[in-house]
Amino acid sequence: MTKEELYAPIREKYNELRWALExxxxxxIIECALEVHAMVHPAEISGKTEKTIADYVLDYMLKGNQNKLVPREDYDVDLHYAGTRTVPMCWQFWHTYRIEDLVSNFLMTDQEQIFNEKWKRKIGSSITDTGNALELDEVIAFGKEINIEALHDYLIMVGKNTRNILKNLTLEQVKSKVSYENVMRILEEGGVTTDFRSIWLLVYWAGLTIGGMILTPMTDHHMMHLPPCLNNLSILDE
Structure with missing residues (x-):
């Protein structure tokens, strides 16, 4: 298959979601959000049988390729505020699902995040934040410490939790912004650091409605980080 064939259905459904949120x-809104979320997450999360882009990358990573170095993104979005433009493949999953965990729980629903000290030990992570500010040598060291099976279990739990949150959103919530206190909880609980390459995320999230969070951290953010991993696989035609 070609990239266009792979990405076109996601783009089409994502545009439907954007229109719905207006x-x-x-x-x-909920129906579209769940559909797009399913398309950019492993099928296990939504219960679908057909493999997704995330499944192809995850399968490849679980076969001993967690430390394969890949571009952080295919196009510049937040790279001006990034520690490195090259990351191990496992960092892509850590980064996207830590953000999804933080945003969906602290900002969208005002509840506890899934990640805790127990998960930190199981995954073997040296950090609790999203990893935005790590330099190349630091992110390589981070990747070598990760228990990839535990990271897989974490991301599946995060994704399923997000779908439960999406199913129960009200229109009032979707149109609203979060409180300053909830945004700062992310810093207080180690979701970001005080490094400017990390803390800028709080400024960005504070400016979004919950609908905006559905459009970015829950869905499109995954499509920023999955394509450069997919480029390493054999499923795409040249």
């Missing part, structure tokens, strides 16, 4: 039909 309206007031909460059932359509």
């Amino acid at each position: 309206g007031s039909d909460i059932d359509t």
Whole structure:
């Protein structure tokens, strides 16, 4: 298959989600959000049988390729505020699912995040934050410490939790912004660091509505980080 064939259905459904979020039909918003979320996450999370982009990358990573170095993104979005433009493949999953955990729980629903000291020990991570500010040598060392099976279990739990949150959102929540106190909880609980390459995330998230969080951390953010990993696989036609 070609990249266009792989990405076109996601783009189409993502555009439907954007249009839905401009309206007031909460059932359509939730339906579109769940569909796009399913398309950019492993099928195990949504219960679908057909492999997703995330499945292809995850399968490859679980076969001993967690430390294969890849571009952080295919196009510049937040690279001006990044410690390195090259990361091990496992960092892509750590980064995207730590952000999804933090945003969905602290900002979208005001509840506890899934990640805790127990998960930190199981995964073998030296950090609790999203890893934005790590330099190349630091991110390589980080990748070598990771228990990839435990990271897989974590991301599956995060994704399933997000879907439960999405199913129960009200229109009022979708249109609202979060409180300053909830944004700062992420810093207080180690989700970001005080390094400017990390803490800028709080400024960005504070400016979003919950609908905006659905469009970025929950969905499109994954499509920023999955494509450069997919480029290493044989499923794409030249």
